Amino acid sequence: MTGAVMRGGVVILFACAMAVPAYASEKTWDDAGTIAKNGLVAAALILPAAKKDLNGGLQSLGSMGVAYIITQTGKDSFPKLRPDGSDYRSFPSGHTSMAFSAAATMHNRYGWKVGLPAQAVAAFVGVSRIKAKKHDWADVLTGMAIGQASGFLITNKRNENVVIIPFGDTKGGGVAALVRF
Template sequence: MRASVTIMACAASMMSATPTAARDTDGWDKSGSIARDALVVTALALPAVKGDWKGDVQALASLGSAFLITTVFKETVKARRPDGSDQRSFPSGHTSASFAAAATLHNRYGWKIGLPAQALAAFVGISRVEAKRHHWGDVLAGAAIGEASGLLLTKKLNPNIRVVPWGDTRSGGVSVAMRF
């Protein structure tokens, strides 16, 4: 519950910062970085505070895999940033880390923590475009990488509820199983 309140407070402070940040890209950049850091710290600290060491390992695996995949793409694709500063635009690392943290929190602890975390991760993606550091495609790719790593590498804390994505060459979906 406290983590949810912390995430919501961070989200509110980020949202209230946007009118000032809207005037300059540096404000958007700083706001997005602060929100990303808050999500990553929460994804790693909440399991530790709860004594959920498996959750900590899963969060670390999710964040690490998102970082690794993002880095490989950045070094391979060489897309120029909107501000022209370098060729490491695709995909957005801030966004992939934010969505990996949010998906991990959501998958492990449920929607009460996950929903505010997902909203804050979406803010990070928007901030990257507004800061002229990424294109929308970079942000969407980062979000997909983060969500996938968070959902695939994190297990629910409650083993009585299981959500499993599946797919084959013809279709895909999600199976939900509950044990009473």
């Protein structure tokens, strides 16, 4: 039941997001992309909780945390003017990296029935960032690569015999792996 509800919610979110007219304002695209990104991040955290999958929840947090850190480091290291001229934090796209990190996490952990709709919503987020004139294609494609890599590398398929847990604090971090024989 939970899977059907989740898939239905993702489909509805995607349909609503795609309903944004092509002639919509930059603000409308910005708002629609932000809502879609926040929905994916929430889904990547709520789905493991609904499935009572603590490891999935921790991996989801780790995946999105890594994507966030890499993205912010990129923004600080490579200042690039946004297409709308608002600031020098264009590269890479944070909305896109977070959306694809959440989508890749759900895809890898719970399979294609959840993952493909989530990937489609993440793609919409990337397009919305370009339409809102917050990013160009290079920013968005780099954000997508960061998100996909963190989602697929940190998250593992659900297997009760193997647990991979990312951890960190202000002095460092790492990954712990536990295997039950």
